[in-house]
Amino acid sequence: MILNYIKIAFRTLFKNKGYSFLNIFGLAIGITCASLIFLWVEDEVSFDSNFPKQDQVYYVPTHQEYDGEWRTFNSTPGPLAEAMKTEIPGIDKATPTKQADFLFTVGDHAINRSGRYVNADFIDIFSLNFIEGHKDQAFNTPEAIVITQETAEELFGKDTKVLGKTLRVNNKDNYQISGVIENLPKNITFPFNWIAPYERYTKGKEFTKEYGSFFADTFVALSPEAHFETVDAQVRNLLEQKTGESDSKAFLHAITDWHLRDKFENGKQVGGGILYVRLFTIIALIILLIACINFMNLSTARSEKRANEVGVRKAMGSGRSRLIFQFITEALILAFIATLVSILLLFLLLPQFNLIIAKDLVLGLSNPVHLLVLLGITLVCGVFAGLYPAFYLSSFKPVEVLKGLKVTQGSASFIRKGLVVGQFTISIVFIISTILVYQQIQHVKNRDLGYNKEQLISLNVNGNMIEKFDIIKQDLLKTGAITSVGLSNSELLSGGNNGSGLEWTGGTNTEDVLISFRYVNSDFLKTVGMELVEGRGFSENKEKDSSSVLITESFAKLMGTGSAIGKQVMRDDVYTVIGVVRDYQYGDMYGQSDPVLFHNYHEESSFMYLKTNPKIAPNEMLTLVEGVLKHHNPAFPFEYKFVDDTFNNKFKSEQLVGKLSQIFAILAILISCLGLFGLAAYTAEQRSKEIGVRKVLGASVSGIVRLLSKDFLKLVGLAIIIAIPIAWYSMHNWLQAYAYRIEINWWIFVIAGVVAILIALVTVSFQAIKAALANPVDSLKTE
Amino acid sequence: MKNKLLSLNIASKTVNLGSHKIALLDKIDLQVHEGEFISLMGPSGSGKSTLLNCIGMLDRFTDGGYTFLGEPVHSMKEKNRSRLYKEYIGFVFQAYHLIDELTVYENIETPLLYKNIKSSERKAMVADMLDRFNIVGKKDLFPMQLSGGQQQLVGIARALIGKPKLILADEPTGNLNSKQSDEIMELFAQLNEEGVTIIQATHSESNAAYGSRIINLLDGKIV
Known part of the structure; x- marks a missing residue:
């Protein structure tokens, strides 16, 4: 019996190559996507799991x-x-x-x-x-x-x-x-x-x-x-x-x-990476769902072709349960083929995916857990996707279908339309989210940081770079590749040394404000491009400014009204404020950074910043800088970072979310379009007689294309209406996590809607035009 | 007199079309004995197919009694009816209704699968049937590769494979030319002689003449 089913499944498969391709390919993309996400999730949740004392x-x-x-x-x-x-x-x-x-x-x-x-x-x-x-x-x-x-x-x-x-x-x-x-x-x-x-x-x-x-x-x-x-x-x-x-x-x-629950807010654990793990797990399931919906849609759409078989089998004595079993077996076979295809896709795509997420994931098919998960996905998809078509197909009454009556499509077409709306809703939500994530990342990246991260490289201070600083600086400037050299005890973009409990003249409530301390040389401000809004910077003469400090604007505000210049700050010693620096962004790029106090002391610097001359090519510049450092600090290898690279690295998780949501949006749309394409083909086929009659009666090609496309566009329109509030709500929530964030603009929804409609139109019109151009004689002759 | 195979006792079938009630079959009284060859005649829409479907238990009468081999079909559950027709009834259709994806061999084998007959036994039975109909050479072909007459031959072979007591044939030669048609009717006559009860619906007087009894239907009534 089962052999008989398998035989039938394969013959049906080959006989309807187009449909089989859409079905298998759609499902394979879904399974591939889900597998990639699950591999990533596995890696994320397995952090630190190799240490044996997990609960101690x-x-x-x-x-x-x-x-x-x-x-x-x-x-x-x-x-x-x-x-x-x-x-x-x-x-x-x-x-x-x-x-x-x-x-x-x-x-x-x-x-x-x-x-x-x-x-x-x-x-x-x-x-x-x-x-x-x-x-x-x-x-x-x-x-x-x-x-x-x-x-x-x-x-x-x-x-x-x-x-x-x-x-x-x-x-x-x-x-x-x-x-x-x-x-x-x-x-x-x-x-x-x-x-x-x-x-x-x-x-x-x-x-x-x-x-x-x-x-x-x-x-x-x-x-x-x-x-x-x-x-x-x-x-x-x-x-x-x-x-x-x-x-x-x-x-x-x-x-x-x-690894995954390392974020705290006001002393409470608020998650961390686990949020993305959950988010992407849900996305994986949604993509699988879209792929399964496709499968159901295409199978039920083709039901008329199978109706005859159902009728004959019932007349031959088959019970309904056997037919259900048969159709689920078929779905499972397709799901298995899809899984094989997706394994192939995984082999091809995993290296690219690893590049995007900067990980070293392996497919590991010899790992029984991976095999079981893959098998599980296959079985669940097969049974889930096969269930509805199986119940639907097996419900046909033999008398009706054998008489050649049209199968009543009422409930099935309603469900089918519902499924298309569901698919497109998800796709549109993905499109909107992708745009907003991208906007938010760009928004923060283009934020005025209060310094200039371009043309700036940072070196770790080691060996005798401090002792020989003056000569190193001279030689660097002499090369012409470097225009300014700064020193600092902390990294420009990161948090670092901080504390509280300062006192200052006229100060109240000084105890519990967290202040960051920076120890820099006189050229630091100039090198990184920070702006003095008041007063002056440190002078070259270190002795002269050994008890001077610079503060940021927000610090000046803490000190009360009036110019901060000349006010005094008590920190172990008494220091005089000589200048106010515009607030700049460090640490959390989305938030508001703490006030900063700069001391003129570079002896314990850990970082050297070099402003490069834009007229010199980067390679040449690096060779020149390396030459100088090798000469004065020969024991240490020359290692450097471009500050804008470091800056970009701070957005790794957001950028990952951005890239992944882009990929998944594209795939969700692709799968949905495969389904829509199949449905459009089916509708055109079903209505070929109607189209023939209309043409004979004088309908134009464009009129018929419009007639066929209209129904689908209505569905996409409905999907847009459902998707917008969902997307707005979820993205609004996502954005709340960032203090510095974009506003959600209405035109994003317009763009997403237009994109969805255009994609649907292209998909559907191909079939519609094909149907409209067909010779009516052919379609009318068949009856 | 031979055993009674089935009897219809003022059996009717009505359908609702909007607010109208239409009687497809109107108070049919009919006794069929084993070994009979009945031809149902009448114009299109007179109820021949409906009567066959109802007798074949693919459809139900809405009123009256239907007894098959002494069992009351009208009060039976779906499952029991399915068991009954699976066991005793074979269908032959005007449009053959072979499964396109299955070969000749597999088409003939299908009813046996639903009767849970063992593989070795199935092989023997299908081989016998292929032999008997002289279509051994065609067993691996698909329906599309056969002529209409050959397809109907396979259809009849499929109907017979379960060794039914009753064959219901709805215009079995409606899609065939006269030569093929005669061959099929000869086959039916021969099967009837071997003891199979046959009820066929037909438009053709000459086909009807193969039967031992002719029943004329008009507007759902026996006339």
Whole structure:
């Protein structure tokens, strides 16, 4: 029996190549889309899942209160970890850590790798596996360093024993390799290539022992029997116990939440990447739904062709359930073929998709989970898409269809129209969303930042770049490729050193405003293109301005009315305001940045900014700059970033959403059009006799095209009406997450509507014109 | 007298067309015994096809009684009726109604599938039938590749494969030329001799003459 069904399915398939193609191709696109999204989702949710202690490991961020609002920071005071471990029962392991970049030199081979200063508990918290050395002896000496296998191979080549070898770090310190650990998976939130003893970092740094400096990343592991709520409550009270102040609360952030639930608002967890994971999962399901709708539509549209078969089979004694079974089998076979096609598509598209999302996803068909999901999608699609046609087709009465009566299309055509409206509604929502996401990204990117990010490169300060700054600067300017050189302790675009508790003349309520501190040289403002609205910048003569500060406009506003020039700020020492800088944007590009205080002190700068001469080609400019730096700072490799690239990177997740919604909008429309195309073909075929009669009676070709297109356009029109409020509502909600956002313009809806109508028109009119041009004699003769 | 196969007792069928009630069949009384060959005659619209469909249980009478092999069809559930006609009745259609996607062999085999007959047994039965109708050489062809007469031959083979007691044929030769038509009627006569009861609807006097009894219908009534 089943063989008989399969045979019939394949013969029907080949006999109606056009329909089969539309059906299979539509479904294959849907499955491909969904598979890509599910692969991405799998990667996202599997972050940090390779560490064995999934329900014991926690990161310790802090909520801090400023201006009545709780903000969340990824840093803790140095002594916190030890205090947690000794004073809170249930905390088994704890380590403060400090992230750092090391330049490793072996012979004349040098590589830059980031890693962490940690204490020995870190090894247990993340259950690191040692290939060389032993975890208990890894941190026996302060000179010890443990590196990953990858790093070891890059430094010493493959299959070399490296235990005990000496590593030169940053061209000044020596470390001894005390262990090699297995490579870490790519998808972890806190990646590292090496770990070294924490004491080596804290040596001679008094602030690391104080509760007032928040700088360390703290990781802890709870004992297996510990109760999370109890431990967390104690952690939240710990800082107050230590400092007597209640405006900072450390808390436990579970390893399973690190990647996708890392956003906090006013001390409450508000999600993070999980929102996009959910959003795209829903999109995947919607696209599958559209593809299934197509399938249903095309199958029921073709019902007349199958009606005869249904009648005969019923007359031969087939019950309804057997027919339902038969049609679902057919749908399943098509779904399986679609899956095979989509596997092929996945092989072709996955590399492109990886480029877009900057990941390394693999299809992994040998992975049983992947196979099961794919099989699941196939079965669900097949059964879901086949169910309605099966019930519809099997309901035909043999007497009617065998007599050659027209199958009454009432309910079926209503449902079919409903499905088309549904498809187009979804497509239009996608179109509108895509436009708005794009607009929002452009809007923020074109925001006046308060500085000029073009023609600007940043270098990490290392080696003797500070000691030799004056000569380096001179040589850079001499090349003609660079017009100005700035230094700063923090990155221009990021947050960084900040604090509160300043006092100033005439100041009130100074305690809880968060101020960012920047230590810059005199040319910094000029280099990055910040604008002085009042007063003057720092002079070249450092001594002269050692007790001068610059502030931003928002800071000036805090100091009260009247010119801020000449007012005094108390911060360890007394400083005089000599200039006011226009507010600029850093950190969260969508929000309002905190006020900034600039000091004229560049000795501890970490970043060097170079304004380039636009007349010199970038390649030449880079060669010239590299020459100067290699000359004065030969031990360190020349590494640079263009600030506008860094800026663009800040929009990665939004841009990802933008690109993906673009792709999915196009695919949703494509699938919907496949369906519409099939339906139009069917309608034209069904009405061929009517068209013939009309032509004989003198109807024009254009009149007939209009007649055939009109019905479909009505459906698309209805879809537009339904889609607009849905799109408006959901995009309005999305935009609320951004303080700096666009207004939703009415003309976007007009554009989306016009696009949808045009696409539908092109799809339908092809068939309509074909039908209208047909010779009426042919269509009338057939009866 | 032979066994009674079926009997209709003032059976009627009416349909509602708007507010009008139209009687397609009006108080039909009919006894059919096993081994009969009945020809239904009458002009188009006189109710021949409707009567055949109702007897074949593809359609129902709206009034009156219908007994088939002693079982009361009029009060039966769909499922039991389906079991009954699957077992005892074969259909032959004017437009053949073969399944285009199936070969000759598979078309003939289809009713057996619905009777859940084992594969080996099916093979033997279909082979017999192909043999008997001399169409072994055509078993792998599709209906489109056959002439009308050959298609009808396959249609009859399909109707016979389930070894029915009754064959209902609705203008079986309506689409055929006179030579093919005669061959089909000869076949029916031969089947009738072998004991199969046949009821056919026809316009043609000469075809009707093959039957053992002629029933004339006009406006849904036996005249």
